[in-house]
Amino acid sequence: MANEHLQEAVNTLKNTKVRMTPQRHAILEYLYETMNHPTADDIYKALESKFPNMSVATVYNNLRVFKNVGIVKELTYGDSSSRFDCVTTDHYHIICSDCGKIVDFHYPGLDEVETLAEQVTGFQVHNHRMEIYGSCQDCKVAAH
Amino acid sequence: MANEHLQEAVNTLKNTKVRMTPQRHAILEYLYETMNHPTADDIYKALESKFPNMSVATVYNNLRVFKNVGIVKELTYGDSSSRFDCVTTDHYHIICSDCGKIVDFHYPGLDEVETLAEQVTGFQVHNHRMEIYGSCQDCKVAAH
DNA sequence: TTATTACATGATAATTCTTATAAATAATTC
DNA sequence: GAATTATTTATAAGAATTATCATGTAATAA
Structure with missing residues (x-):
């Protein structure tokens, strides 16, 4: 694989x-x-x-x-x-603010954001970057 | 202001x-x-x-x-x-890959991405970050 | 107001991550 | 296999950021 x-x-x-x-x-x-x-x-x-x-x-x-x-x-x-x-397939990352763990998160590419940005700013858009931050399951538990 | x-x-x-x-x-x-x-x-x-x-x-x-x-x-x-x-209002950034210029780009927060990420990964999501990359108008022109 | 305490500043050293340099080595081309 | 070119290694250099610590300054209490 x-x-x-x-x-x-x-x-x-x-x-x-x-x-x-x-x-x-x-x-x-x-x-x-x-x-x-x-x-x-x-x-x-x-x-x-x-x-x-x-x-x-x-x-x-x-x-x-x-x-x-x-x-x-x-x-x-x-x-x-x-x-x-x-780089294998398109995916985003969700990152634990506490322990730094990085987990892949699959989500359809935000194409409509890119198109809108082009229209509003006049840029020629190449790509974008997105990350989500939060507490992973382990760190959620440890917080108690 | x-x-x-x-x-x-x-x-x-x-x-x-x-x-x-x-x-x-x-x-x-x-x-x-x-x-x-x-x-x-x-x-x-x-x-x-x-x-x-x-x-x-x-x-x-x-x-x-x-x-x-x-x-x-x-x-x-x-x-x-x-x-x-x-931090004033919620906005994203669009960044010129050529000259490094950063321009604000207003777009409704991607709440649905956060909720989905919570469900899929089990994280407790705090926030996210997104940036768009491209060539600004000046650099688009300069490329010719 | 004054004394005390706790935090902030400034100068510098230290650290960390990353890149540059140059000689040695390995891979490709003929 | 020799010549050419890219790659590796070791080390130095660089840049960004943080740590240290003596000194200074703001908040707090008497």
Whole structure:
């Protein structure tokens, strides 16, 4: 299941003439297997045992490459470091304000918002971003 | 007009027992008069002439205080520093991917998205964030 | 009003996240 | 397989933000 998407991503990279390296493959693999919205550091630490010599810069470099090709999205929140999400289908995120957990939330794209925004502001709209914040079930319980 | 909101904000601070200081007032005043989504550094520089001795830390500290009280929102984007927006009425932002301009965009709150998210994920939803990205009129033209 | 207390400021250092640089290495092309 | 080009690694540099702490200032109580 995850492997199919991974394979797709590898193919996309081949078509755009990005070289496949062991590090690159491992980062992709991690992203597609955990589906966990990790930070660059999460990835770095997770692959430490497999690639003891890998540099943090490599993680950042490759995440940027993946982003440019369009197979990975960067999510930025105020307080901490960026998180990275492999793009499979369109979905939004709901984030726990207490523990930081990120859960996928599927919802039809807000196309009508985009069209209205175009009309009102005169922008040419490319895309939008939405996140929902709240307390997850665990943290709701813990609050008592 | 802006002054009314400013006054409201000052009152809110009084009620929550946050002390009023000249620096604090100046930062608030700047936020409510420009309505410009400035960065911390923008504010720091704008008040340099009035408060030559003010520290950057003071700007950051107070923005955090305002955020905690709820009169200011922090907007974070991937590449650069946070921007701060005084909370007046509900509105969204449309951001130019080329020049970074931020324009307010009024749209009814997406309450139905919040309710659905609650049902699907079991979260207790507090709020959400949405931004629209595109090319502003100036940059659309410049692209030719 | 004065003394006391608690919070705010300012200067600077420290931290964190991310990017740049340059030499070494690995992958592709011919 | 040699030449070319991209990638990795290690490290330094950079930018944004936060921590520290001595000093100053506002609120509170006597």
